[in-house]
Amino acid sequence: MTVIIAFLANLLVAVAKTFAAIITASASMVAEAAHSWADAGNEIFLLIADRQGARSKDARHPLGYGRSAFVWSLIAAFGIFTAGAIVSIMHGIQELGSDEPVESPVVAYAVLAVAFVLEGASFTQALIRSRRLARERGSSTWDFVIETSDTTLRAVFFEDAAALIGLVLAGGSIALHQITGIAAWDAVGSILVGLLLAVVAVVLIGRNLAFIVGTSASRALRSRVGTALLAAPAIERVTYLHIEYVGPNRLFIVAEIDLAGDDREHDVARRLRDVERQIEAHPVVETVVLSLSVDDEPSLVFDDVTYPIGRADATSPTIR
Structure with a gap:
């Protein structure tokens, strides 16, 4: 308009x-x-x-x-x-x-x-x-x-x-x-x-x-995306995050995460896919690719705040 x-x-x-x-x-x-x-x-x-x-x-x-x-x-x-x-x-x-x-x-x-x-x-x-x-x-x-x-x-x-x-x-x-x-x-x-x-x-x-x-995402956007990921009940940690614009208000997200719990490989794969679908339901996310973190990889910090492992009651912020 x-x-x-x-x-x-x-x-x-x-x-x-x-x-x-x-x-x-x-x-x-x-x-x-x-x-x-x-x-x-x-x-x-x-x-x-x-x-x-x-x-x-x-x-x-x-x-x-x-x-x-x-x-x-x-x-x-x-x-x-x-x-x-x-x-x-x-x-x-x-x-x-x-x-x-x-x-x-x-x-x-x-x-x-x-x-x-x-x-x-x-x-x-x-x-x-x-x-x-x-x-x-x-x-x-x-x-x-x-x-x-x-x-x-x-x-x-x-x-x-x-x-x-x-x-x-x-x-x-x-x-x-x-x-x-x-x-x-x-x-x-x-x-x-x-x-x-x-x-x-x-x-x-x-x-x-x-x-x-291919411009890099701003620190504010990176913080909003990272905080939103940590707010998901299934995600305990984020150890890698790549954000790329693929269009106006459209994001391509690649992240390495640590899932809550210790499920079998088959169950973990399905849980990863479920989390990806939940994130892709957001109107500004075109595609998201998640993979598992290694135990000794350091957690990323967003807005100088880290979520305690297992925290599932965080409110998901707005991603734009």
Whole structure:
């Protein structure tokens, strides 16, 4: 829903900015129009990312298709850089020597104001969701947006934030053009919008590349997963834990554990499978592989707390 709202907002804004750019002949408005068309196109890639990443695992893809969401989001980020940043910067440079005044600036201000309302509504929706999820994880909103594996939410958050800042830059450059009579201010606004988009694109490209290559789980996530494992009645110790993102909010977990009791090999194998199924029932766990620990292997510590052997009354924390 976040992506759909952003797409509709960007589409309406792109049409309005294009109309204003034609009437006003403003370099800043051209940059803003390119920005919005790039964002609207990128939302399509993000919708594809959501759809592809949600496909269920099969024999050929035992860990699911989640990583395809990172790939499509990476393509969207490149779109911001090429269709938004480069076009805006190049157009601004070309217009630096121009001395033509901005025609009908009132039209430009009106379109920018409407665009600010629409972009603001989309950003507010993304911000509210980000704040809620950040509180659930005990994190700041900024840290959550940067670190989350929800690549579409991060993209919408950054794109809408950049759109709001870009609108202020465009409006300010047109106003400076009017006040000073220096047409270069309008071109400078276009360049600044392009540089802003370039920064956003680089951040999004870097985060998506990190998840595609394989980023390590944060200490907080590792602690939540480890504590959840120890909270299972059948698990006494955890001596090895590997966590890997295989998609947005999808985890692949490998752990070595010590089961409670001293059952026969056949019974232990069945108990291991039962525990794996219980863990895989969690909505963010794609696959989990458990094996038995050796007696002399040290226990892992999570949140500087170890569970006593045999403790079965712990409350399982939220894994996200």
